[in-house]
Amino acid sequence: MNDRGARRGTARTPAQALFWRLFVLNGLVFTAGTLVLALSPATVSSPLLLTEVPVLTVGLALILAANALLLRSSLAPLDALATLMQRVDLLRTGDRIPENGNSDLTHLFHTFNSMLDRLEAERSASSAYALAAQEGERQRIARELHDEIGQSLTVVLLGLKRAVDRAPGDLREELHAAQETVRASLDEVRQVARRLRPGVLEDLGLHSAMSALSSDFSQASGIAVTRRVDSELPALGADAELVLYRIAQESLTNVARHAQAKRVELSLTADSGEVTLRIRDDGRGGVRQDGAGIRGMRERALLVRARLTIDSPPGGGTEVRLVIPEEPNR
Template sequence: MSRPPPRAAGIDGFPVAERPARDPETDLFLQRTIDALSPHIAILGESGSILMVNRAWREFAEESGMEVENAAVGVNYLDVCRAAEGVGDQAWRVHEGITSLLAGGRAEFKLDYDLDTPQGRRRFSMSATRIAGAGPTRIIVAHDDVTSLRLADDQLRRLLMQHHTQEDEARRQIARELHDVTAQKLVAAGLLIAKIDRQVGDGDPIARKGITEARLLMEESLTEIRSLSYLFHPPLLEDLGLAAAMRAYVSGFGRRTGIAMMLEAIGELPPLPRDAEMAFYRVLQEALGNVYRHAGSKTAVVRLYRQSGEIRLEIEDRGVGIPCTRADGHIDPAQSGVGLLAMKIRMEQVGGDLEIRTGPQGTCVCATLPDVMPPELPRGFTPARE
């Protein structure tokens, strides 16, 4: 025998059947409005009781085998959270968040969580918003199934990781070809030009002028080839370590761009896997590239140090900042373009993290990595030299 659908209630807490006759159209309009929305929506009263739910909420409760008394109008949502606290900390966090909303301590609460359903494990994004005005306070609770977005995000991350691995290998091969083949051919060509120069002597000024110009072009080309080789894969990273490679890159970046650079490398760093060193180095390249292309800053500071069990790399500028909707100035790399997301994924790939803070005074990119690496490193990780 099928259960009857839960009663709908008005926004002021009256069940529809008990509302004054002058308000049925408003109540029906509100119910139909939230029924048209795909997230599972409930409206809570000042005590945390459910006043109204939409069709998606009711259907999900029925499909999931949820007890109707835990999802229907009239149930206290906070009591349901308290009863479920033994299952995990998610229910406790929801309880605390909504309690804070009802008390006026915050205007919004958000939480992403996983849930086992008859259709399998799903990812949900919950948001609760406080609506306060002349009338009673109400809380709008919405649970949105973001499983497909999560799967797409995971796939994007896997593809970016694969791309990073292939890109680094391609960079290494190009750098080797430029250094070992192209540069050596230019050196040989330079020696031939010098030999011709000696044979021509001073008797042919036109030929001598051409030889001089050819030698200058050859030297400039050789310098550019070596610079490109270094940018593709810095030999100092393998020969002298992360701090030395960063110092050389920061110095060259300042010369090329005219931006006043400062590098603060504080203390000794522990040995790192080469993949981790490369991740830090690529973050430095990408972040400084953003400073040059977007920040409009005349100065930049790079800090590399060890603190509180972490190795930290900070790139800070005094530019225009990044558009940000959060009051604390934190940027979500996943919502701010492929370049920032790629930096974060690079750090996550080696067990680290990336944070970005921005404001009117500039932007700071901070990459972190635990300084105690796991005893068994993933395949492909090679410990750096002592």
């Protein structure tokens, strides 16, 4: 134990290792330059002769050039590290710097990669907690809409029906219009409740939920949806099914709001142990930045270790692809 403690105490830190590497490189360069000047036919007089100035200038230039080349090759991996630090995004996982090459910088690269691993894990855990709370709040609001507001509107609708039956002819048309308004409001409340809490997903499964989602979207937006859902999908956990449903829901919402599309293709297929959700429209495309909706989709994908890609060339429509492992929580 004391030996290990002593070795840890005498071990060089990464900064010390880099210092000694540069010190040795510089020492070797200047030693080589000194030997060349000492052993070559060129000599330096005292006082300095003008004819010896070019010799000294050339020697100094060679020493500086050799030193610059050695330092550049030694510190070049730091440029890659700086580039990665500028582009790193915790919602786009797996971007790491290779740890091979310069042995003095390997510890630095390993520490940086470990930091990214830790930050991504913490981000995933915090996102899971936030999304779980969000789903719980959605379910609570959906229940209140269905049980309280929905029932209240139903009572009003029944009362209007009785009033229409007993009302004189000059008031019956106005009461009938009010009845239709309340009925439309009740339908809207039920649709909002279904979007907030996909009961069909819990009751009938993912296949039926995707079919209902496509049908509701087509009716509400007037955009034709071509749907392809494999009849036999591998068993997925509840979290994975909810992620698939929510990302499909958000993608269709974005199509209705921004795409100016006339047709949407939705497919949910299984191949080689993976489930792939693909939603493609024929709209204007050109999505350049991740808005709140897309960042929310990326956060959901992280929960089940899925890969989310969005391809949106200008004028070429947008394709959202989610590839999710068969057993993401294993």
